[in-house]
Structure formats: C-alpha cells, structure tokens
Amino acid sequence: MRSIGWKILCLLAPLSGCNSSVLSYKPNDLHAASLTHESADSSPKAAASSVAEWLEKWFGTIDSPIWPAPMADISVVNMQAVERCAGPVGRLEDKVERGIFRKHCVTCHGLSGDGRGPAALFLDPYPRDFRRGTFKFKSTPSGSKPTTEDLQQVLRHGIPGTSMPSFQALEESEEFANDVEDLSQYVSFLAIRGEVERRMLTKLLRDSEPLTTESQWPLDILRSVVEKWKDAPNQALPASSIPSWITDPTKSKERFEAIAKGKELFGSELTACSKCHGPSGLGDGASQDYDEWTKDWTVLAGIDPKQPGAWKVMKPFGALKPVIAKPRNLQWGGLHGGSDPASIYKRIVLGIEGTPMPPVARSSNSNPGLTEEEIWCLVGYVQELGRPQPISKSSQDQTTESSLVMRGDKGE
Ligand code: HEC
Ligand code: HEC
Structure with a gap:
C-alpha cells in the first residue's frame, strides 16, 4: 500500500466526491509550493489538494465544519460555537445568527483563515494567516498555543496600530453577547486544521512519506496539534505582582x-x-x-525576500509581497x-x-x-x-x- 503514494490519490481526487456546490477549505498551495520550489517534477497544487481532501473527512467543509472523529475524546473547541461562526450568514432554527466569521472577519482573514481576504493586499501588517498555528499576543511562551482568554482579549481590544478592529461592541449588546467567545473558538478550529495541513504537507513533500488511505502518520500529527491546544492553559505565565x-x-x-x-x-x-x-x-x-509567516515561503524555500521581485515566483500560489516586520x-x-x-x-x-x-x-x-x-x-x-x-x-x-x-x- 505504501508504494501507491500520494500521486495516485491525487489522480483519484477529482472522482471522489469533490462536489462543486460544497464550499471547501482552500488547500495550502503556498506551503506546498515552498516545499517543492525548484523541483521540476512535483506539482504543489496536486499535493495540496490531496491533503485538503484528506482533511475534509476530519474537519468537514466551510459550511459544515466537524470535529475530527479520532479526537472525539479530547474536547478543545466548542463545536456548537464553531458551527455558528462558519457557514453562510443567516439564522439557525432558533433564530440565532450564524455565519458570523463570514460577516465580520473574511474581508481580511479569508474564508479559510489564510489571511488572504480581499482587503489583505492593501494592509500592513497583513491580516493573520491562522493556519500556521502561531499567535503573537498571548500569555504563553513561544511554541505554546494561546489560551481562549488570550484570543478573546485580542478580539475585544483589536490590535491598535493595525487594521485588526475591536469587537468589544458585540459583547456589550444583548443579541451578540456570545459572539466574541464563539469567534475565538472558530479561530482555534481554523488554526488546528491549518497546522495539521501544514505539517502533513511537510511530511509528504519534504520527508516523501506516502499518503494512502491506510497511513497512520497523519493521525500522529493531528493528535500532537490538538494536545498542544489542550495544554495551553497550563503554559500560561504566572502573574507577577506589579511593583x-x-x-x-x-x-x-x-x-x-x-x-x-x-x-x-x-x-x-x-x-x-x-x-x-x-x-x-x-x-x-x-x-x-521578516516575520515567520514570510520566512516560511521565502528563506525556507531559498528565496531572498530582500531581492526585489524574487518573491513573484510564489505569487501564483497566493504569496503577498514580503514586508519587513518593523x-x-x-x-x-x-x-x-x-x-x-x-x-x-x-x-x-x-x-x-x-x-x-x-x-x-x-x-x-x-x-x-x-x-x-x-x-x-x-x-x-x-x-x-x-x-x-x-x-x-x-x-x-x-x-x-x-x-x-x-x-x-x-x-x-
Ligand atoms: C480590517 C481587517 C481585519 C478584520 C475585519 C479582522 N481582522 Fe483580525 N487581524 C487583522 C490584522 C491586520 C491582523 C494582524 C496584526 C498583527 O500581526 O499584528 C489580525 C490578527 C488577528 C488575530 C491574531 C492575534 C494574535 O495574537 O496573533 C486574530 C486571532 C484575529 N485577527 C481574529 C479576527 C477575527 C475573529 C475577526 C472577525 C471577528 C477579525 N480578526 C477581523 C485584520 C483584521
Ligand atoms: C531582534 C530584534 C528585537 C529585539 C532585540 C527586541 N525587540 Fe522588541 N520588538 C521587535 C519587533 C520586530 C517588534 C514588533 C513585533 C510585531 O510585529 O508585532 C517588537 C515589539 C516590541 C514591543 C511592542 C509590543 C506591542 O504590544 O506593541 C515592545 C514593548 C518591545 N518590543 C520591547 C522590547 C524590549 C524592552 C526589548 C529588550 C528587552 C526588545 N523589545 C528587544 C524586535 C526586537
């Protein structure tokens, strides 16, 4: 089975239920391209699609997100909140509003949380690509995930000096009182899905590990990402008393x-x-x-972000012009x-x-x-x-x- 390899899965992909009316999470073409840069015989987009398809069975689609069945015993995100945030803008049967991520966030962060919404090109810093699973303003050390409270703080206060707005007003109104909490859950969900995707692509393309329906390694990746999120509250810095x-x-x-x-x-x-x-x-x-989101597909792929125009080979895969992290x-x-x-x-x-x-x-x-x-x-x-x-x-x-x-x- 190992010898079949991911290439065959890619060939099968178009036949296996890729229904065009379903809005799927966009494959991470850029990460695949950075891993295969300069190798003429590999197709980053095919690899990215095969991984995205694998992930659909674990995480569902933009309109119907699900929690990965193998992780059923670990509760990290509240799926009711996730379902409310995802999907089209509208109302659920009980009149509760849904689609609130699409309503408030996608212009900047994009439907898949890739930071490539329609406004992204014009902003500095660029809106965050959640799929790296890395967050800046948190109470946990580097390498640890943010706590739910950290994410909610960012949503409440916004990020002054950037285009990231404050959503405090939602909490202050009766109808939208739960929105900040629910949105923080969806950010975690997108980050978990995105990081599993990145790590699977790395394994597939850099370590040439074949991906077949029998592969066990994706499950190890899934478990390690989910457990990091579960562990985040234990990593928070103890409060130091202010002099x-x-x-x-x-x-x-x-x-x-x-x-x-x-x-x-x-x-x-x-x-x-x-x-x-x-x-x-x-x-x-x-x-x-530069920041790590930029170094990911430039320095790591052997592209010098300082060399004018060098980054453009990655533009077809969704790259935006590198900007210094001042x-x-x-x-x-x-x-x-x-x-x-x-x-x-x-x-x-x-x-x-x-x-x-x-x-x-x-x-x-x-x-x-x-x-x-x-x-x-x-x-x-x-x-x-x-x-x-x-x-x-x-x-x-x-x-x-x-x-x-x-x-x-x-x-x-
Ligand atoms: C007008 C554009 C814009 C909108 C709308 C927007 N954001 Fe952001 N967001 C940004 C930018 C830009 C950053 C990156 C700031 C930085 O890197 O310092 C960011 C960063 C973030 C971060 C990362 C915080 C961290 O600590 O690293 C989170 C989480 C986030 N946004 C969530 C959301 C959610 C949820 C919504 C919708 C409720 C939203 N954003 C709406 C522009 C936007
Ligand atoms: C290697 C370069 C580097 C060093 C050394 C460094 N900083 Fe920074 N610092 C940065 C960058 C880059 C940012 C902006 C990060 C971002 O994009 O949000 C920053 C941001 C900050 C912020 C702003 C946080 C915010 O919320 O806006 C503070 C405060 C800060 N640094 C203080 C310090 C202090 C104090 C030291 C020494 C102990 C230090 N820095 C050392 C590069 C550095």
Whole structure:
C-alpha cells in the first residue's frame, strides 16, 4: 500500500466526491509550493489538494465544519460555537445568527483563515494567516498555543496600530453577547486544521512519506496539534505582582530611579533592545528582519525576500509581497498588544512569537540575565517612552519633566 503514494490519490481526487456546490477549505498551495520550489517534477497544487481532501473527512467543509472523529475524546473547541461562526450568514432554527466569521472577519482573514481576504493586499501588517498555528499576543511562551482568554482579549481590544478592529461592541449588546467567545473558538478550529495541513504537507513533500488511505502518520500529527491546544492553559505565565511605583503616583522618586535603570538596561548588550528598537525606542535600530509567516515561503524555500521581485515566483500560489516586520516605535504612544504594565511585561518576558522580538534573558542559577525587578524597570521605561509629550511648558509637572529627560532626544 505504501508504494501507491500520494500521486495516485491525487489522480483519484477529482472522482471522489469533490462536489462543486460544497464550499471547501482552500488547500495550502503556498506551503506546498515552498516545499517543492525548484523541483521540476512535483506539482504543489496536486499535493495540496490531496491533503485538503484528506482533511475534509476530519474537519468537514466551510459550511459544515466537524470535529475530527479520532479526537472525539479530547474536547478543545466548542463545536456548537464553531458551527455558528462558519457557514453562510443567516439564522439557525432558533433564530440565532450564524455565519458570523463570514460577516465580520473574511474581508481580511479569508474564508479559510489564510489571511488572504480581499482587503489583505492593501494592509500592513497583513491580516493573520491562522493556519500556521502561531499567535503573537498571548500569555504563553513561544511554541505554546494561546489560551481562549488570550484570543478573546485580542478580539475585544483589536490590535491598535493595525487594521485588526475591536469587537468589544458585540459583547456589550444583548443579541451578540456570545459572539466574541464563539469567534475565538472558530479561530482555534481554523488554526488546528491549518497546522495539521501544514505539517502533513511537510511530511509528504519534504520527508516523501506516502499518503494512502491506510497511513497512520497523519493521525500522529493531528493528535500532537490538538494536545498542544489542550495544554495551553497550563503554559500560561504566572502573574507577577506589579511593583507599587508603577501604580502609585506618590512614589515618583522610586519611579524615576526605576525608569533610569530601565533606560540603562534598554541600551545594554545584555538585552539588545536598542539593537532593534534604536537608542531612543523609535524602531530605527540596525536589525531589520521578516516575520515567520514570510520566512516560511521565502528563506525556507531559498528565496531572498530582500531581492526585489524574487518573491513573484510564489505569487501564483497566493504569496503577498514580503514586508519587513518593523521593530515597534515605542514612542508612537500605543502598543499593539496592550499598553498596560501587565501586557508590556508579557511581551518582554515571552517575546512576540512569529516575529523577531525575542524573550528577554532571565537570570537563573546557570544563566546571566535580568531579575524580576529589572524586568519591571524595563516595563516602566517602555511605558515612559510611550507617554505623550507635554504641549507647553506650563503644563509640565514633575513627571513629564522627568519624562523628557528619560526619553532621550527627539520624540515624534
Ligand atoms: C480590517 C481587517 C481585519 C478584520 C475585519 C479582522 N481582522 Fe483580525 N487581524 C487583522 C490584522 C491586520 C491582523 C494582524 C496584526 C498583527 O500581526 O499584528 C489580525 C490578527 C488577528 C488575530 C491574531 C492575534 C494574535 O495574537 O496573533 C486574530 C486571532 C484575529 N485577527 C481574529 C479576527 C477575527 C475573529 C475577526 C472577525 C471577528 C477579525 N480578526 C477581523 C485584520 C483584521
Ligand atoms: C531582534 C530584534 C528585537 C529585539 C532585540 C527586541 N525587540 Fe522588541 N520588538 C521587535 C519587533 C520586530 C517588534 C514588533 C513585533 C510585531 O510585529 O508585532 C517588537 C515589539 C516590541 C514591543 C511592542 C509590543 C506591542 O504590544 O506593541 C515592545 C514593548 C518591545 N518590543 C520591547 C522590547 C524590549 C524592552 C526589548 C529588550 C528587552 C526588545 N523589545 C528587544 C524586535 C526586537
């Protein structure tokens, strides 16, 4: 059976129930193309279709998503919520609205969650392709999945500074009160399906593992992805208590000292913050790189994203022009993942997965790095950088006076 290989499955694909009236999840042609780049005799689109077809039996279609039967004993997403989000916009028998992902999200994220909705081309950063299973603004470390609460936070607050809108208003209305929760479930579902798809393609095309109806390896991939999502809540960073100088306005002397320490750390070799964010946090450091969603199909496929036009060989497979993942301008006055101290702390300690922003080195017995106290000094300094500049001399108080000193030179 192994010798039959996936190519035969592909040949059979058009005969086996590919009903054109069913709206299927779009195959991940781009990942297949990046794995077969420069190999003349393989057809990435055929491979991608064969995997997508295999997945249909596990995850269903856009109009009728299902939970993979072999995972019936592991509950990770609420399928009632998923069914409500997917499918066409309309009402279910009990008058509950359905199709809410199509209503609110597809213009940017696309029907399959591939980040290739009709508006995608015009946005920077591009809308997220959920199929990599990687998320940026979360409370878990790199390599772990976000918690449901992390996803809901992003939906509630949006991502300020990007086109990702806030959907808080839904929660505030009686009719749509459950939408944010349900949408977070559908994002998880799309990410699970998408990651299983990517990993199956890698196995098939890079490791040349044959895919037949008897293959067991897809099940191992499915189980490992689903278990990671199940494990996410156990990976969340324990809350660190916020030092009082951050919240108590009477502690301005302590605050001044902590921020000065933060500024020093920001420019130090140990943290390397200024290497990317620039000496005064304007995002103008020497290091400029791409995010993992871009590197996936450029660097990994041997295409230099910096070389003008080189990326265009991947355009027929859905690639968008590579854009640098710019280090944040910390003087802009807002942060994408939240400007409150607890959010900034998470970004510094955990890094931002999928982007060049690394987690800070933390000190332990064997590691040189920052202590908890020093990390909070950095949080204070990042907050200070984002503080609005005083408009006139007369409106300056003690804190803004110090803020001018702290921020270094030119603001924006
Ligand atoms: C107008 C375009 C637009 C719409 C509409 C939109 N998004 Fe987004 N979304 C984005 C962009 C752009 C990003 C990427 C931001 C970034 O990378 O920093 C994003 C990122 C995300 C993320 C990733 C968060 C993370 O931590 O990595 C999630 C989850 C998400 N969107 C869910 C949704 C859902 C669900 C909807 C519909 C309810 C939706 N988005 C509607 C543009 C949009
Ligand atoms: C290798 C480059 C690099 C280094 C080193 C680095 N950053 Fe970043 N940082 C980035 C990039 C790129 C982003 C934007 C990520 C994105 O696309 O959302 C970022 C984003 C951030 C954000 C913004 C989060 C938000 O919610 O908007 C903060 C805060 C931040 N960095 C602080 C720091 C601090 C403090 C240090 C040092 C401990 C540091 N960074 C080191 C590249 C770097």
